[in-house]
Amino acid sequence: MNLTGEKLCEKFASCVNSRPLKRAARYRVGVDLGTANVVVAVVDEDGEPVAGKLKKAQVVRDGLVVDFVGARDILTKMIQELCDELGEELVDAACAVPPGTGMADSKATMYVVEASGLEVRNIVDEPSAAAKVLGITNGAVVDIGGGTTGISVLREGKVVYTADEPTGGTHFTLVLAGHFNLPFDEAENIKLDEKNQKRLFPILKPTMEKVTDITKRHIQGFDVGTIYLVGGASALYGLKDVMSNVLGIEVVVPQYPLYVTPLGIALSCP
Ligand SMILES: Nc1ncnc2c1ncn2[C@@H]1O[C@H](COP(=O)(O)OP(=O)(O)OP(=O)(O)O)[C@@H](O)[C@H]1O
Ligand SMILES: [Mg+2]
Structure with missing residues (x-):
């Protein structure tokens, strides 16, 4: 793993479920709906971590949304808390699905994210997202x-x-x-x-x-x-x-x- 990725993770870890690290001109949100955890990452225009939330949740099984309402409610609350802490609206977001996920299941993930008030600008596959950070x-x-x-x-x-x-x-x-x-x-x-x-x-x-x-x-x-x-x-x-x-x-x-x-x-x- 490259040092840049390691440093980014360290910085992100320092603000998860804690105070935002700084204000930014633009915020980009990443939503990871997992089997064990829902994680939201917020980075600025340069890709520096700014804020984050992690919540245990059982709304996804094998990478696919099984509880739409539960997922929407948990994510909406997390996004609202982040907006309050940052004093800004969060809009632009990306979400991820396991590779090989079909259109219908990808859309279910996208609908959860959009139901929380975010606009989905990109849907990526999880290993490609990880590879980006790992360099x-x-x-x-x-x-x-x-x-x-x-x-x-x-x-x-x-x-x-x-x-x-x-x-x-x-x-x-x-x-x-x-x-x-x-x-x-x-x-x-x-x-x-x-x-x-x-x-x-x-x-x-x-x-x-x-x-x-x-x-x-x-x-x-x-x-x-x-x-x-x-x-x-x-x-x-x-x-x-x-x-x-x-x-x-x-x-x-x-x-x-x-x-x-x-x-x-x-x-x-x-
Ligand atoms: N420090 C740790 N040591 C060991 N296990 C850990 C540690 N931190 C988290 N875990 C385990 O990692 C799992 C959750 O990991 P992660 O958030 O990556 O899963 P997820 O993305 O929600 O699930 P999936 O990718 O299967 O949909 C849980 O089983 C938790 O017990
Ligand atoms: Mg996962």
């Missing part, structure tokens, strides 16, 4: 989100292969819930506390190996020099090493993997 044109982007792992192979800036498999952060939590006999939410909190992650590694390793196997299967036949992990679950302690050891390929995890795609979506807004 890459070749390699594999593996997005380990809440519900799924999305594998995309990029060649000369184009997504040439894509797949989505139903194993993600939720499955790591389910494994912990089963192991410790705890409700899902408690297991999720234990997982997210970075102090615990080293101790949890042996319990979570088989699921990491599963994600690695999935990745291996899908990148076979492509000349992948580097794998870039994005999505919240790729921050898990040990996952990067399991993957690089098994696959024998360089694996890069940015410092803020949760924010790469949302930021890339905002940067894709003209």
